[in-house]
Amino acid sequence: MTAEPAVSELVERAKSGSREAFGRLAERYGDLVYGLSLRIARDTDMAEDLSQETFVKAFSKLHTLRKPESFVSWLCSIARRTALDHVRKGKRELTGLDRTLEIETATEDDPPAHLTGSKIIENALMKLGERDRELLTLAYYEELSLAEVGKILDIPEGNVRVYLYRARQRLRKKLKGFEDDLLQQIG
Amino acid sequence: MTSCSRSDKVLAYLTGMLKPEERADFEEHLAGCRLCQRELELERAISGRLADGAEAPARLRLQVRKRLLLAYKPTFPWKSLAGIAGMVAAVALLVTSLARLLPPSTDRQLEAMLRIVQRNFASLASTGILGSWLLVGIALAGLATLIARVIPED
Ligand SMILES: [Zn+2]
Numbered sequence: 075m076t077a078e079p080a081v082s083e084l085v086e087r088a089k090s091g092s093r094e095a096f097g098r099l100a101e102r103y104g105d106l107v108y109g110l111s112l113r114i115a116r117d118t119d120m121a122e123d124l125s126q127e128t129f130v131k132a133f134s135k136l137h138t139l140r141k142p143e144s145f146v147s148w149l150c151s152i153a154r155r156t157a158l159d160h161v162r163k164g165k166r167e168l169t170g171l172d173r174t175l176e177i178e179t180a181t182e183d184d185p186p187a188h189l190t191g192s193k194i195i196e197n198a199l200m201k202l203g204e205r206d207r208e209l210l211t212l213a214y215y216e217e218l219s220l221a222e223v224g225k226i227l228d229i230p231e232g233n234v235r236v237y238l239y240r241a242r243q244r245l246r247k248k249l250k251g252f253e254d255d256l257l258q259q260i261g
Numbered sequence: 262m263t264s265c266s267r268s269d270k271v272l273a274y275l276t277g278m279l280k281p282e283e284r285a286d287f288e289e290h291l292a293g294c295r296l297c298q299r300e301l302e303l304e305r306a307i308s309g310r311l312a313d314g315a316e317a318p319a320r321l322r323l324q325v326r327k328r329l330l331l332a333y334k335p336t337f338p339w340k341s342l343a344g345i346a347g348m349v350a351a352v353a354l355l356v357t358s359l360a361r362l363l364p365p366s367t368d369r370q371l372e373a374m375l376r377i378v379q380r381n382f383a384s385l386a387s388t389g390i391l392g393s394w395l396l397v398g399i400a401l402a403g404l405a406t407l408i409a410r411v412i413p414e415d
Binding site: 093096097100101104105106107108109112113121122125126129130133134191192194195196210211213214215216235236238239242243245246249253256257259 | 276277278299304310311322325329
């Protein structure tokens with residue numbers, strides 16, 4: 075197996091026009107961009123479209139990226155902008171109708187035994203506010219520092235940890251009743 | 262007992278929100294409290310799930326590639342390629358027009374080769390990219406033919 079080229083190397087190659095290199099970046103960060111889009115738009119089909127849109131935009135704007143090492147946070151900013159623009163536009167069109175949740179929602183009277191851990195988390199996330207959803211998506215992505223997350227979300231660096239703590243508190247509340255399922259599915 | 266009054270500290274502990282003395286104090290409590298241990302285990306499981314993130318559909322990568330192909334003209338250096346192709350075309354035309362002046366006894370292989378060059382040139386020209394270079398090529402070739410006519414044959 076040959077080693078995967080470094081991100082900054084791929085970015086440099088993509089910058090000089092290599093779609094092959096950019097394709098690799100899209101592959102590498104596909105889950106991240108899709109996850110962020112999904113958690114902002116709360117619609118799986120839409121998240122797919124928005125992810126495509128994000129990568130196409132990123133490729134066309136790549137020449138404006140000065141530091142290749144900040145590619146990931148730069149890409150997240152584009153994904154976020156793209157998804158938020160869509161959501162805002164959609165809200166105007168749908169006048170408050172929350173178009174959601176291909177992801178099935180479970181309630182307390184609905185026995186959640188069949189839900190997988192990731193689905194339980196996904197459902198709980200979808201019940202949180204937009205800022206919390208974004209924060210909880212980005213803060214746990216290992217390639218992003220909390221400072222970078224703060225920059226992407228316009229949260230002062232010193233406050234990111236507190237915001238995260240509060241978001242986790244709210245998430246924990248939405249997970250009431252699912253404790254055993256979550257604990258059973260680890261390890 | 263089903264709850265501990267201090268289990269709300271678990272998340273603060275996990276996210277690094279406790280001051281050093283609070284932290285030490287809580288760790289001491291944690292060591293002896295099954296409920297807080299369980300809560301910590303749960304919060305760690307949640308962190309793990311969050312770190313797993315969402316999984317994009319496998320087709321996304323392909324869709325992105327397709328979109329990039331559709332949305333952008335290749336950044337391939339077409340201009341310099343056109344320049345080179347133009348020169349090749351000019352030379353090809355020059356050679357073919359010279360070949361027409363050659364007596365019929367000329368080597369058949371050369372003729373066949375020239376025909377191939379001519380054919381390739383025609384297909385290149387049909388792509389339309391080389392329009393301007395084609396004109397240059399024709400002009401050059403015409404000039405060459407003229408010169409060839411002027412130069413007396415041996
Ligand atoms: Zn306790």
